[in-house]
Amino acid sequence: MNYTVEDVKNFILKFTELEYQFGLGQFDSTITNKDWKTLVEKLENCYNEAYGYNAITTTYRDESLMTKELYDNNKKNLKKRSLFLIRKYQNPEFGKGIYDTDSNVVFSCFVGSDVEMGAEVYPTNVSVGIVNGDLKIISSRELDFEKRRNEEVIEWGYNQRSNVYIDDITIKKEGELVETLRVFEPEHPTWLADYNKG
Numbered sequence: 001m002n003y004t005v006e007d008v009k010n011f012i013l014k015f016t017e018l019e020y021q022f023g024l025g026q027f028d029s030t031i032t033n034k035d036w037k038t039l040v041e042k043l044e045n046c047y048n049e050a051y052g053y054n055a056i057t058t059t060y061r062d063e064s065l066m067t068k069e070l071y072d073n074n075k076k077n078l079k080k081r082s083l084f085l086i087r088k089y090q091n092p093e094f095g096k097g098i099y100d101t102d103s104n105v106v107f108s109c110f111v112g113s114d115v116e117m118g119a120e121v122y123p124t125n126v127s128v129g130i131v132n133g134d135l136k137i138i139s140s141r142e143l144d145f146e147k148r149r150n151e152e153v154i155e156w157g158y159n160q161r162s163n164v165y166i167d168d169i170t171i172k173k174e175g176e177l178v179e180t181l182r183v184f185e186p187e188h189p190t191w192l193a194d195y196n197k198g
Contacts, residue, residue: 005181020080029066082112092175095168102130119187154194
């Protein structure tokens with residue numbers, strides 16, 4: 001299927017809403033176990049199988065943590081991640097841990113933090129691919145904060161200690177940039193320069 005950047009935008013917006021509801025739901029006693037299971041299944045369905053295994057660390061809810069105090073505190077500190085930018089690339093090169101993915105295209109989606117960071121910026125680069133005809137999150141990289149701090153550049157990397165790195169669920173090369181969709185402008189000059197390039 002030939003997905004557009006608008007399709008990917010809608011997919012990521014749905015994903016960030018599910019992710020937010022999942023974060024709240026862990027402490028929400030008003031959500032039934034059946035509704036929780038449905039929410040978890042919807043969130044898991046956003047990920048390619050190999051990456052999803054590493055991305056969602058726990059789906060178990062501890063009833064002793066489902067108090068109003070913990071829920072209110074979590075709701076105060078948790079926020080839905082913003083989508084800033086999508087870049088579409090052709091002919092990417094995937095690590096061996098990414099399988100069943102259409103190798104002709106990948107979408108880099110730049111998303112914000114799920115906690116308050118001061119300025120609205122994107123610390124995460126989520127890669128979306130087409131897996132068996134459906135959009136799925138196939139990989140994710142984090143901002144190299146040392147390079148950003150020391151050299152004022154936006155560069156992405158994988159955590160070498162994580163299972164994601166070990167299993168080679170990585171984007172080796174993004175390929176040729178063919179389209180950009182700007183959604184939400186960041187509030188910091190370094191990010192703004194990255195947002196407007198290409």
